[in-house]
Amino acid sequence: MTSEPSAAPASRRRVTPPRFDRAWLEELLGEREPLPQHLRAAHKHASTRLREMAAAGLSASHLVAARSRMMDTLLRALWRRHLGGTRGLVLIAVGGYGRGELHPWSDIDLMVLINGALPAQRRTALQQFLTELWDIGPDVGHSVRTLEECRETARQDITIATNLIEARRLVGAKKPFEALRQLTFSDELWTSRSFFERKLEEQRDRHHKFHDTAYKLEPNVKESPGGLRDIQMIGWVAKRHFGARTLSDLASYGFLSRDEHRKLVEGQSFLWRVRWLLHESAGRKEDRLLFDYQLKLAKRLGYEDQEHSLAVEQFMQRYYRTVMELNRLNEMLLQLFKEAILLEGEPRLEPINEHFQLKNGYLDVVDRDVFRRDPSALLELFHVLQQQPEAEGVSAGTIRLIRQHRRLINERFRRDPKNKALFMAILREPQGVTHEFRRMNSYGVLGRYIPEFGHIVGRMQYDLFHTYTVDEHTLFVLSNLRRFALSRFDHEYPECSRIMQALPKPELAYLAGLFHDIAKGRGGDHSELGADDALRFCRRHGLSNYDSRLVAWLVRQHLLLSLTAQKKDISDPRVIHDFAEKVGDQLHLDYLYVLTVADVRATNPELWNSWKGSLFQELYNNTSRALRRGLINPVARDEMIAETQRESLERLAKRRVAAEHVRDIWKALPGDYFLRHSPSEIEWHTEALMAHANPNTPLVQVRRANERGGTAVFVCSPRDDLAFARSTAALEQLGLTVLDARIVSTRDERTLYTWVVLEADGEEIDDPRRSDEIFRIMREEAGRLGGEPRAIRRRMPRQHRSFSTPTRIHFDDDERNGRTILEISTGDRPGLLTRIAGALRETRIRLQTAKVATVGEKAEDIFFITETDDSPLNSEERRQALADALLRRLDDDN
Incomplete structure (x- = not known):
């Protein structure tokens, strides 16, 4: 079972949300007129009060709403001072401010809706209002538009159309605002269908900028996959198509279950809390969870270092698991919206087997009781997807059923021979291995089937070397191994492809990749602990003793080749001989080589380079030669020196360099020189x-x-x-x-x-x-x-x-x-x-x-x-x- 990191301790003291209304402002100002300096002081006082309440444990939902109400109060007071008697003008909050969600350094996005050209006096008053608003303190973004200008700009720019969906009247005439709302939700700007398609494209582009993963060392709380923008995306579509006002409305429309709504709200609240503290820590608008702030936020959220897990690692694991869950919900809900908005008429059904069918191109269960009747279908689904490459994905209804029934993956399920066979069939399938293991992890199935894997989901290591969480890194290792196995990627790493495609059982490499870091965070040697896990798993799944021991050996020794290449003098024949003795034979070397390259490239792609690749290749080639020669007949130092000199002389002879001149140069060089340099380098130096x-x-x-x-x-x-x-x-x-x-x-x-x-x-x-x-x-x-x-x-x-x-x-x-x-x-x-x-x-x-x-x-x-x-x-x-x-x-x- 996937273990959840414990939530950080929160203050148990009940905190009363602050009230920011006209009475509060009047009380704060006393008898004074709401001049900029007075409003600036009020803004500073209220901001300090909110920081204190955040420290005392006030919920994030109350904090963002309270800051929004505070700005409402200040803006209305300033508006009434300059434009209180003006008719036909409307001050409107848009964007995040329109939703009533403000963080300490959020932009204040405003629009002034006007009715035609403004008289000079009103224009001057409006300019004074905007100028004094800047003096109060927050960053303000504003536009002044007529209804016709709203129509034209929103037609051309989906961002403006989206902002208008969030529009909220602050002060001013009601009728122009109602006309704007009617325009915003009409097909005159964007039809529900075109709006959804464009926003979906926007999200895809945004996710691509973050390499389609939230598991980066310094994620963006707002923009990364699973971040706050993904929740906003759900809200925008729900408001435009369904007329929903809140996320809870989606539950009443049948698009969200009560449990899903709870998880969505909890995830949003957690990310709000993180973003609020992030703004406070940075002292500016900052949505990137940089290393500079991760330690501070972990402390402020109450995490403490434990024996095998730092406070910051616990905090970040909770963050990653939260955004992973939100990413799942986003995928499911957008798929539901797609079916409701884009698909018309009767669904197109194509039967596959007794459990599954294709519904409008998506894999779907034949009925809602499939997983309850036969829990093995929870694994079969992924095998079916491998055999149906034309399928666009999994239907939203089926995703929801997987989430509801994955609890059925228990010890009894794991012992079932049918399920063991299904898992190995997925691993051995000639296509779709990486895609389906990623999907299994995303839907929470992989961590249930391999409980040890569940412990590393969302787990990060607080350093710059490990770019991804342990589970994401593991899946990248699997992906790299798969690319070696597929001939269409031969051009990327030809030697790895040649070796991988000649392996008798590539699934053994995949299993080693799956288990190589599975014991991270448990304490002790993760290679040894992981090897024990791998051995038990392989034997339970019917692998032979030899194959099981081979997988366990690879897990135990998965660092051996990289450490030898990078930390030892591999020009020394004895180093090669010692390494060859540890490897034992060519088959073990082949498996270890492809696993090592796949592992290092998946740890931090920016640290992989041609030099590292050449080191690994040199160690592999020299070890292969030592194994062919025989471990009882190691290469002698003098023999290697003589061989290098002979090859160097041959290269120089081709360049018409006389051997006697070469030997004159070489007289001054010690024997070690010919061990440390290749014939090509010796030719160049000579x-x-x-x-x-x-x-x-x-x-x-x-x-x-x-x-x-x-x-x-x-x-x-x-x-x-x-x-x-x-x-x-x-x-x-x-x-x-x-x-x-x-x-x-x-x-x-x-x-x-x-x-x-x-x-x-x-x-x-x-x-x-x-x-x-x-x-x-x-x-x-x-x-x-x-x-x-x-x-x-x-x-x-x-x-x-x-x-x-x-x-x-x-x-x-x-x-x-x-x-x-x-x-x-x-x-x-x-x-x-x-x-x-x-x-x-x-x-x-x-x-x-x-x-x-x-x-x-x-x-x-x-x-x-x-x-x-x-x-x-x-x-x-x-x-x-x-x-x-x-x-x-x-x-x-x-």
């Missing part, structure tokens, strides 16, 4: 070094479209302890993201640096002018032998400032290669690598190579280091000295 006439001056080369992804920057300079810090500072000041740094000290007292960089947004550098800029700056830096690094003046991104990441430093031994491994986890910020370089220089530590990874707001960097004589840091005192230097530099402002 030609550059041969063409460089003076070995005592720096050499700089920039190569775009590097084979490993990203842009490669190659620097060769006389040995200089400050060179790494200077180069790092220059790259960071250029706004580049450093992905990899490989440093090789030559036997003739030079140092070779090879950097791989991308733009800060993760994009490739494809502008020749940008490459020229990098070349120019790096050549300047390389020429400043012994010079200090330049200062970093870039600002920290806004989102990063919301997090405080403690610095953690860990040392490990790389005995096989005579190095020490330094692992640093800290908050990412401009100049980070330069600070680390400064600490290495301060403690006279030599950097051999680095693997740089940014995980959202966190930097997780690996450095392979030695003493200046190339020996490892075996002394605890030396390690502590380096750690102290790093902490001093990194924790200054973190």
